[in-house]
Amino acid sequence: MASNLLKGTMILTVGLLLSRILGVLYVIPLYQIVGEKYMALYQYAYVPYSIMLAIAVSGIPIAVSKFVSKYNALGDYATGRKLVKSSMVLMSITGILGFIVLYSLAEPIAQLVIKNDESFFTIKDVASVIKYVSFAVIIVPLMSLIRGFFQGYQHMTPTAISQLLEQIVRILFVLVGAFFVIKVFNGTEKTAISFAVFAAFIGAIAGLIILYWYWKKLKPEFNDLLTSSGNVTSNVSLKEIYKEILIYTVPFALVGIINPLFQFIDMITFNRAMLMIGKTADISNTYLGMLNMYTHKIVMIPVMLATGFSMTLIPLITSYYAKQDFGQVRKSLDQSFQILLFLTLPAALGISVLANEFYHVFYEQSDTGATVLAHYAPVAILFALYPVTTSILQGIDRQKLIILNLLLGILTKLVLNTPLIKTFETDGAILATACGYIVAISLNMFAIRKTLHYKSNMVMRRIFLIMVVNVGMLCLVFIVKWGLEKVFSIDNKFEALLVIIVCASIGAAFYGFVTLRLGLAQKLFGERLTRFTKKIGF
Numbered sequence: 001m002a003s004n005l006l007k008g009t010m011i012l013t014v015g016l017l018l019s020r021i022l023g024v025l026y027v028i029p030l031y032q033i034v035g036e037k038y039m040a041l042y043q044y045a046y047v048p049y050s051i052m053l054a055i056a057v058s059g060i061p062i063a064v065s066k067f068v069s070k071y072n073a074l075g076d077y078a079t080g081r082k083l084v085k086s087s088m089v090l091m092s093i094t095g096i097l098g099f100i101v102l103y104s105l106a107e108p109i110a111q112l113v114i115k116n117d118e119s120f121f122t123i124k125d126v127a128s129v130i131k132y133v134s135f136a137v138i139i140v141p142l143m144s145l146i147r148g149f150f151q152g153y154q155h156m157t158p159t160a161i162s163q164l165l166e167q168i169v170r171i172l173f174v175l176v177g178a179f180f181v182i183k184v185f186n187g188t189e190k191t192a193i194s195f196a197v198f199a200a201f202i203g204a205i206a207g208l209i210i211l212y213w214y215w216k217k218l219k220p221e222f223n224d225l226l227t228s229s230g231n232v233t234s235n236v237s238l239k240e241i242y243k244e245i246l247i248y249t250v251p252f253a254l255v256g257i258i259n260p261l262f263q264f265i266d267m268i269t270f271n272r273a274m275l276m277i278g279k280t281a282d283i284s285n286t287y288l289g290m291l292n293m294y295t296h297k298i299v300m301i302p303v304m305l306a307t308g309f310s311m312t313l314i315p316l317i318t319s320y321y322a323k324q325d326f327g328q329v330r331k332s333l334d335q336s337f338q339i340l341l342f343l344t345l346p347a348a349l350g351i352s353v354l355a356n357e358f359y360h361v362f363y364e365q366s367d368t369g370a371t372v373l374a375h376y377a378p379v380a381i382l383f384a385l386y387p388v389t390t391s392i393l394q395g396i397d398r399q400k401l402i403i404l405n406l407l408l409g410i411l412t413k414l415v416l417n418t419p420l421i422k423t424f425e426t427d428g429a430i431l432a433t434a435c436g437y438i439v440a441i442s443l444n445m446f447a448i449r450k451t452l453h454y455k456s457n458m459v460m461r462r463i464f465l466i467m468v469v470n471v472g473m474l475c476l477v478f479i480v481k482w483g484l485e486k487v488f489s490i491d492n493k494f495e496a497l498l499v500i501i502v503c504a505s506i507g508a509a510f511y512g513f514v515t516l517r518l519g520l521a522q523k524l525f526g527e528r529l530t531r532f533t534k535k536i537g538f
Contacts, residue, residue, distance in 0.1 A: 014160065019167040020304045024297045026171040028362055030196065033178045036363075038189040040285050041121055043293035045129035045197045047267055048109050049136070050260035052102045055253055057141045060091070061148035061159070063249040066394065067241075068152025073319040077226045079236050083245070084149050086238055091141040098141070102134035113267045120285065125190055129197050136200035139208055146211045153222070158214035162207040170203025247399055255390045258406060259383065262413050262436060263292050266429050273421035273428075287368070287426050294363055295373040302347035303383040317395030329396070330452065334459050336388055339524050341463055344384045345470050346511055352377035353477055354503055360496040376430050382437035389444035393451075401447045409440030462520065469514050477507045 031039055064087075068080035110126035143162070150158040177195035181187040236244075266288065274284040320328040351358055355374035359366055393402050413436030420428030448454055484490075484499050515521040 019163050020301050022164075022167050022171055024301060024362065026174060027294070027297060029175055030178060031363055033175070033182060034189045034192050034196075036286065036289065037120060037282075038193055039293060040289040041125060041129055041190065041193050042196060043289060044110075044113060044121070044126045044267070045133045045193075047260055047263045047292065048105075048130055049102065049133040049197075049200070051257055051264055052098055052134070052137055053140060054257035054260055055098070057094075057144040057253075060141065060144040060249060061151060063245050064145060064148025065151035067245055068149055069154075069319050070322050071236075072152060072225075073322050075229050077222070077229050079241070080149065080152060081222070081226065082236075082238075083241050084145065086241070087145050087245075088142065091145045095138040095141040098137040099134050102137055103131050106130035106134070114271070120282065128190075129194055132194045133197035133200055135198065136204050139201065139204035143204060143208045143211060146208075146215065150211075150214065150218070153218075155214075155218060158211055158218075161214075162210045165210050166203040166207030168203075169206035170199045173199035173202045250399070250403070255387065255402060255406060258386070258409065258440070261410060262433050263296070265410075265413055265417055266292055269417050270421060270429060273418045274425065277422050277425075279425075287372075290366075290369050290372045291376070291426055291429055294359070294369060295376050298351060298358055298362065298373060299348075299376050299380045300383065302344045302351070302380045317392060321396050326452065330454060330456075333392060333448070333452075333454060334456055335524070336392075337459055338462050338466075340384060340388055341381075342466055342515075342520075342524055344381055345466060346473060346507070348377050348380040348384075349470060349474055350477065350504060350507060351380070353474055354481070354500055357490065357496040357499045357503075360490070361493050361500065365491075365496075372426050372430075375427055379430060379434050379437070382434060382441060385441050386437055386444075389441055389448065392448055393444055396448075396451055398447055398451060402444075405440045405443035405447070408443060409436040412436040412439045462523075465518070465520060466515075469511060469518075469520075472514065473507050473511045476510050477503045480506050 027039075030042075034042075064083065067083060071077070071079040106127040107123065109130060110123040114121055114123060114126050147159045147162065150156070174196040177199065178192040181192040181195055182189065270288045270291075271281065271284045274287070275281070279287075317329055317332055320326075320332065352374045355377065356365075356367075356370040359370040359373050363369060390402050390406075393399070413432050416432040416435055417429060420432045422428070424431060480503050481499060484502060488495055490496050490499060512521070
């Protein structure tokens with residue numbers, strides 16, 4: 001169990017990590033090509049696009065992987081194949097409908113987030129980029145269906161590779177297109193942003209092509225499993241299949257929407273709240289761009305681990321739960337919570353401590369931007385915990401609780417956002433986001449504990465130990481950073497990058513040494529690490 005969880009998680013994690021890093025790095029040259037003000041237009045398009053994508057497809061890979069894994073565990077490989085064959089057309093229709101809806105709502109959405117009399121962007125500008133990005137919705141539902149099918153068979157590589165290739169192609173189109181529009185054809189920055197958001201459609205086509213290649217490659221294996229099972233079938237009708245998929249998908253469609261919806265709440269309330277306290281539209285747009293675009297991309301890097309865990313946990317927990325093997329379910333939970341915090345806590349806190357250097361390297365030197373990043377980075381821990389707790393509830397068939405807890409979290413964000421922004425400005429939006437996630441996660445954990453009678457003092461002790469080691473690591477990083485600042489003034493990107501590399505290396509070495517010496521890392525990562533550490537004296 002442990003090796004399957006770790007192997008599947010690591011495959012997805014590596015792919016997602018590379019994809020996430022590329023998703024941050026490309027902003028650096030795009031920022032230089034179009035400028036800070038026009039990058040705000042870019043995020044105005046991507047937040048509603050992310051919401052539509054979450055509604056259309058976010059639950060599909062997990063729902064399909066859960067469905068396929070469940071019936072595969074019963075020796076019924078035919079039902080999963082039946083699902084895929086019948087769903088191809090359905091997902092294509094879903095994609096077209098999603099495109100039509102987002103394209104049609106582009107102007108009403110633009111009217112929600114911006115006013116015509118604001119100084120820089122018009123409603124027409126925002127509506128235009130939303131229309132361009134909406135084309136990607138056509139492809140993604142079908143792609144998500146195929147990814148979910150592979151994950152149900154514990155094949156995580158197709159998902160990881162297709163996501164990585166999708167990101168690479170999208171970024172190349174973004175940067176090359178923006179460069180040619182502005183530098184070669186002397187076009188406007190607004191046109192360059194339109195090309196940049198349209199790149200999501202081009203990237204999706206590339207991802208679909210690589211998934212088709214994997215389908216051709218793995219189809220003989222799937223056929224062998226179908227034949228060796230003696231064509232065992234549960235005789236589940238298409239109506240029953242879609243009903244079961246819908247039950248799985250709806251909660252995770254809502255789960256996938258939580259982060260972009262929180263951003264959308266910021267979009268429709270932040271500017272108005274800032275105007276109420278006397279801030280100009282230009283300042284408000286700049287601060288919102290720092291929150292929803294620049295810092296958010298960096299903050300989400302540690303969260304990719306949680307995405308890998310949630311995608312791997314669903315089929316594993318479903319399989320054990322279907323067999324009524326509650327011991328293995330609890331072991332999965334123990335391992336997941338510990339490894340998740342072991343890796344995400346130092347990453348999130350490290351970004352917070354080195355926020356000034358990170359913002360300088362990725363964008364420019366900005367005290368305001370660095371402060372937003374420093375305060376926002378710890379929220380990544382909540383971003384990481386939420387999908388894992390919802391995946392557990394999904395795996396044990398508590399979909400209604402997922403929806404209820406999610407809605408209460410969103411309501412918390414909505415109620416607190418404007419008053420907190422008026423009081424603390426950008427920090428208020430961050431605080432409202434943290435409160436919303438804390439409410440949803442706490443309710444999820446309460447439901448998990450009640451349903452599975454889950455309580456582990458051992459996990460709590462190890463989490464406390466992880467926190468203590470992190471405090472020690474951060475103290476060391478503070479000292480190293482202070483010493484480096486005494487040596488040079490950190491006036492350019494190279495010096496800022498050097499500080500990040502030195503501090504991160506020393507911090508990681510300390511963290512690794514202490515956790516290995518305590519035996520914590522060996523207990524979390526299993527026999528292979530234990531054998532290796534014995535050879536080097538731990």
